[in-house]
Structure formats: C-alpha cells, structure tokens
Amino acid sequence: MEQLWLTLMLALSVILGLSSGDSNADRHRTIHVKAGQKIQKAIDTASAGSEIVVHAGTYREQLLIKKDGISLSGKEGAVLAPPDSFVRNVCSGVAGPGTQAGICVAGSGIKMDPFVTEHRKVVFVQRAVEGVSVSGFQVEGFSGANILVLGADHTRIAGNTLIDGPIYGLLSSGSRFTTMGENTISSSDPAAPGIIASCMDNFEGAYGAGNDIRFYVIGLCIQTNGAVLRDNDVSYTCRAAYADPYVEGIRLTSNHFGPSYDACKAFASYGVTLAGTINALVEGNTIEQTRNNGPAAGVWVTDDPCTEPSLACLANPGATAVSKGNKVVGNKLFDNDLDLWNNSTGSGNVFKKNKCSTSIPKGLCRR
C-alpha cells in the first residue's frame, strides 16, 4: 500500500514537472528570500511556476499565494509567525470572525456561506489556483489556520511543522486534490489543545499520509467524499479521526491512533469516529489507549442526531444522519476502554477480522 502511495506521488510529481514545460525558462526561476526580507514581496514578483526558497529566519508576515505553480519551500529554520498587524485577505474570517490565516493559498471569485460554525463553507470558485506547493516551513500561532487552502487545485502541503493553530492547524476547503504529507501538527501547551489539527472539506480529492499530529481535540477531520488517509500518527487527541455525517467512501488505512488525551473527559474519547458516515473503509489501523473512564472506544460507529450544530448537519437540518455500509476490518485494537462500539442503527456496517484486547462488547471482535 505504501509503495502504491509512493508510486502515485512520484507519478504526480512527474506529471506536474512535465506540465510546467521547459519552453519558458522563467517558469523555472528560483528566488531566494533571506532573513530580514519579505516573503510576500518575492511571491508578488515571482512569475507563475517559480520556486521561492526561504532561508532560516523568523518572518513575521501573513502570506497570500494566488499564482499557479508557485513552490514555496522553507529551509531548516524558516519560521512564519504572525505580524503585528494584518491586512484583510480572502482567508480572513474563514475560520470565524476576526481570524487570520498564516499561509493562504487561494483561487479567485470564491463565494462562501456566512460563518455559522467550524468554517465558512465554500459554495463556488470562479478560478482555482493550480499546483501550489508549500513545504519545509514552521508556521506558528495564527488565529485562523496556520495554512489555509481555499479554492485551490492540486495543492501539496508537505513536510511543514504547524504549531499552535488554536482553531485549525491546516484547513483545505472548497478545493480539489489537496495532498498533505509528512507534516507535524501540534499544540505546544498540552493544557491548551487546539481544536482541529487538520480538516479537508474539499469538493473532491483529499489525501493525507505520514502526518504526525498531537495535542488537539480533533486530529483528522474528514469532510471530503473519497478522502484517503494513511500512515498518519495521531496521539493525545479526543477524536483521532472524525468523519462527518453524510461523508461517503473514505479510506482510513494503516494509521496509528492513540493514546487519547486526558483532558478530553467532557468530550469523550474515540480513535475513529464514523458519525452518520457512509461506505467508509477502516482497515489495518492500530488503535490503542483510547480511554476516558466513560464513553471511549477505539472505533465508534454511531448515528448523529445532529442536535449540535455542525456544517454537515446544517445541510440537512433536523434529520438524524445514520451510518451505513461501513467496513471496519483487520484493525489491531488494544488497551481501549472499548475496542469497538457499534452505536449505529444503520444497515451494512461490518466489523471483521479485528484483533481486540477487551472482551466487551461481546461478539464484535470475534468475526
């Protein structure tokens, strides 16, 4: 599986490399930014397809990337931190009134619903920005998302360290084919975890592999049909992976989830939550130490009565979202309060060939 993933990534980079074309030398320009200079200035003067290499230093800026094919690459020690004052851009307020993103990768002509909860939902994108890559940065302390991908296609967010995004570490919304790989997303103060480490609410295409997430209420928030999340390591969260109501056909494979986070008591703790989710595959994951002295389970398949406002429930007000057709197979579960919990009335949910360490609930693990 891992090999397949690598092959896909390689194929993608070859395709992207070829499509940027050798005919225009300018497209391969590399711009260097050094401590004391402004990264945004380099982005503004770069032509589409340029690589911008940012050297070690702390840059107090918010960044906006709207040009196709920009590759923004941080060298070891390149840190992006909030400026003293912000200007309004298209990412401002997306994660709630007054919030600001650190790096905003955005298309044009983006129409969003007003903010109700979580983030402003993208309803229309006139022109998506294509093929932007952000890698190697440390981004810390932005009030909205440390990195926000909005109305962008084929964006690659890789090898970044995102610290103290109190609402979102990374958010991809209204986009297509976002890849996030090998990022580290965490809150520095375990007593004050951020809310959501990573969330992809795309029109289609959400891939996440090899990310390391800790000290968040929710690790992986899954709101894109067909999302693929594999080989991620999520610990010290209340919900390691949370799939929203009505989300279809996601694949969660070979991840490691746990231990859960002590401070979750009020929220309960779950490794994988499928809440009104349809046709998910949860396979080959290792899920351990999900504990809460109360409701806590390695895998929780449940219906969502939608009594609390959430973006997914707002789309279908008043209805209970029922989990259906989900397959939980071949996972290893140990030292969870409950390893598996079937809390759904839905049809077609299958628990098979899981290895458990708890004897309750009876039956689910023996299939």
Ligand SMILES: *[C@@H]1O[C@H](CO)[C@@H](O)[C@H](O)[C@H]1NC(C)=O
């Ligand atoms: C789900 O859990 C809740 C809370 O424990 C319980 O009231 C409900 O009956 C459960 N539903 C199913 C289908 O297991």
Ligand SMILES: *[C@@H]1O[C@H](CO)[C@@H](O)[C@H](O)[C@H]1NC(C)=O
């Ligand atoms: C889960 O619980 C529901 C409601 O009790 C039941 O109808 C269904 O058969 C159960 N599913 C599995 C896989 O045990």
